[in-house]
Amino acid sequence: MTEALQKNAAKLGIDVFSGFLAIEILKTKNAVCGLLCIEKKSGELVSFKCSDIIMATGGPAGIYADRVYPECHTGTTSLALLAGAKAQNLTEWQYCLASVAPRWNVSGTYMQVLPRFVSVDENGTEYEFLSEYFDNLYEALSMVFLKGYQWPFDSKKVLEGSSVIDLLVYRECVLRKRRVFLDFTKNPFNMDKIEYEKLSAEAYDYLKKAQALFGTPIERLIKMNEPAVELYRSKGLDITKDYLEIALCAQHNNGGIAVDMWWQTCVKGLFAAGECAGTHGVTRPGGSALNAGQVGSLRAAQYISQNGNTLISDDTFEDILSKAEKAHKEQLEKISKAYDNIDELISKAQRRMSDNAAAIRNKANMEKALKETLTDIADLSKTAGVSDKSKLYTYYKLKDILITGSAVLAALIDYADTVGDTRGSSLYFDKIGKLRQGLEEIFRFTEENGATRSKVQETYLSEGDFKCIWRNVRPIPSAEDFFENVWRSYRENRNIY
Ligand SMILES: Cc1cc2nc3c(=O)[nH]c(=O)nc-3n(C[C@H](O)[C@H](O)[C@H](O)COP(=O)(O)OP(=O)(O)OC[C@H]3O[C@@H](n4cnc5c(N)ncnc54)[C@H](O)[C@@H]3O)c2cc1C
Secondary structure, three states: OHHHHHHHHHHOOOOOOOOEEEEEEEEEOOEEEEEEEEEOOOOOEEEEEOOOEEEOOOOOHHHOOOEOOOOOOOOOHHHHHHOOOOEEOOOOEEEEEEEEOOEEEOOOHHHHOOOEEEEEOOOOOEEOOHHHHOOOHHHHHHHHHHHOOOOOOOHHHOOOOOHHHHHHHHHHHHHOOOEEEEEOOOOHHHOOOOOHHHOOHHHHHHHHHOOOOOOOHHHHHHHHHHHHHHHHHHOOOOOOOOOEEEEEEEEEEOOEEOOOOOOEOOOEOEEEOHHHEOOOOOOOOOOHHHHHHHHHHHHHHHHHHHHOOOOOOHHHHHHHHHHHHHHHHHHHHHHEOOOOOHHHHHHHHHHHHHHHEOOEEOHHHHHHHHHHHHHHHHOHHHHOOEOOHHHHHHHHHHHHHHHHHHHHHHHHHHHHHHOOOEOOOOEEOOOOOEOOOOOOHHHOEOEOOOHHHHEEEEEEEEOOEEEEEEEEOOOOOOOOOOHHHHHHHHHHHOOOO
16 A cells, blocks of 8 residues: 555655654744754754645554554654644553564464463463463363454453453563463363364354364464465464464554544644544544545645645744754753663663553553653653764654653543543553452453543643643534535635635
């Protein structure tokens, strides 16, 4: 899809500037007037004077350690927030079981062939941890099978359903500090032969129809979906022999930067399209992310073509630019040191978010994480060090991860304070909530009663802090449908208003 779009842009003669990281949206009053970037290779600041910007920087994946996004896709949501845009539904994400090296979703047949789930502690001792939880091992296998298409983590499927598998993986990785792997080479629980008829009817019927009531998980996978084995081989891992490391990973941000029906933010001339825009909500139908990206960018382009923001004069722009450049140069001078520690600081920030602010959310832990994040932001110029100009841009990645992380934490804490019910792809700890029998207290939660579905949480920067408010859901706009009026309006403004 992106290759086709790129070819089309080349055909239309659109200039593409590659190798730059956008670091600040330049504004005059509450409107866009340009963009400041850092050239990655040289570490030089480069500016663009422009009247409109469409941000398409992806979900803020970089805030998490456990994520299934491609490595370089970290997002830059803080850029819009620092420019005065609001975010909405920042609490709503999708988390799923995914392999971590290489990164890939382990949905579908990877689960339906019933692999062994193995955790390994720091001494190298292995545990088939599902058997600790399930008295009936065939129930465990039936849940693993269901995970194939009951995906991603869904709080509605915790009490009765396959999302308990995600919780058990989380418990191994985060609470017990073990690594978790899928092993396709042997059947689970030392079963020489699986008695398939003891599986749930759904799992048994499916595997029977797929002619896969035999052998080991890898033999079943080769029978049902050989390309799934090839896929990992093409990425350097042979799952016919090797363990596949997995975790409960961030997969999609359903919230993001708040936009109107033309995908414009509350900053004039600043648009957000694709995953960085908060256009989904608590749940998201599969496949809708790519469509939403195309719709949003088209709507933004249509609006700009009719009602674009005005370009400011060169003199005013120079004035704004020189102030911004001076501030960035001062920051870069402070962090230019004899040592490099950005990667380390990024890993620390990401681990904190995955452990405290991902699928499992405990208010006390999130408050502690926010406090630590704010301290890291305040100390950034003292602690961060970059020794090489070509790595200066990574400082901005770290800064974004911390600032966006603090916005997400503020939203999560506000949600825990004001609502607290579990919904979507996350679970809010509640001392008096329901407990899936056999799991520790951390997994207690109260199911959503639906009362908040008519409200949207917005997060914005005010006097240096992220604050949250709740607004009513906006009604779906109703279009004029009398032909003469639609035709006249089309001639006047292409129905873009
Ligand atoms: C494993 C996986 C499977 C998925 N499967 C599906 C699916 O089947 N169907 C579906 O609809 N969706 C799917 N999604 C979701 C979908 O792929 C994403 O939502 C979508 O690709 C986001 O596209 P985007 O263009 O908004 O952002 P991205 O594709 O993330 O692109 C953002 C770009 O912006 C660049 N960037 C970021 N910050 C800056 C900056 N400051 N300066 C310059 N450049 C910057 C990044 O380097 C990147 O190139 C999947 C996601 C994952 C992770």
